[in-house]
Amino acid sequence: MADVIWCKKDVGGKPCNTVNYLDPYCFWNWEGKINCAECGTVYYIHTIQGHMYRGPDEKQGEKPDLSPLYADKPLEGYKGYYPGIKGKTRPYECLPRHIYLGKADMVKFSIRGRPVRGWRPQPPSGGLAGQFPYKWDIQKLSPDVWKEYQEKKKKGEVKDW
Numbered sequence: 001m002a003d004v005i006w007c008k009k010d011v012g013g014k015p016c017n018t019v020n021y022l023d024p025y026c027f028w029n030w031e032g033k034i035n036c037a038e039c040g041t042v043y044y045i046h047t048i049q050g051h052m053y054r055g056p057d058e059k060q061g062e063k064p065d066l067s068p069l070y071a072d073k074p075l076e077g078y079k080g081y082y083p084g085i086k087g088k089t090r091p092y093e094c095l096p097r098h099i100y101l102g103k104a105d106m107v108k109f110s111i112r113g114r115p116v117r118g119w120r121p122q123p124p125s126g127g128l129a130g131q132f133p134y135k136w137d138i139q140k141l142s143p144d145v146w147k148e149y150q151e152k153k154k155k156g157e158v159k160d161w
């Protein structure tokens with residue numbers, strides 16, 4: 001985190017005591033208004049290279065430019081606001097592209113058309129982590145891949161280089 005805003009605003013006789021986290025990606029060099037995720041108090045801040053240069057100064061009745069990414073209440077255990085709560089925190093938009101969020105493809109043949117070992121399920125006889133360090137009896141262990149390999153050979157899809 002670049003910095004935090006520990007909100008001490010008096011809410012109903014008790015301090016708000018919410019820590020609003022300023023993530024460096026958005027707030028490293030930033031000037032504007034940000035809301036407290038719990039009580040909604042708007043603070044003006046000016047950060048330069050991750051340091052709070054000015055603020056946080058309360059701005060009553062003004063609208064925030066940005067929300068914190070998340071906030072929590074360290075004095076109340078795990079209570080907090082996670083990313084993407086409307087009007088409180090910003091959504092987290094740093095996930096990898098959707099094509100990278102699925103399952104890995106099982107590759108059975110190398111780019112030269114030769115069978116590879118890194119697919120599953122491996123038989124229990126393979127031992128720990130399914131490894132066959134010196135002998136990979138593909139014909140016996142995976143007759144279907146063996147058949148596919150023979151067909152690839154016939155079609156001339158297996159090369160050395």
Ligand SMILES: [Zn+2]
Nearest residue numbers: 007016036039
């Ligand atoms: Zn607050």
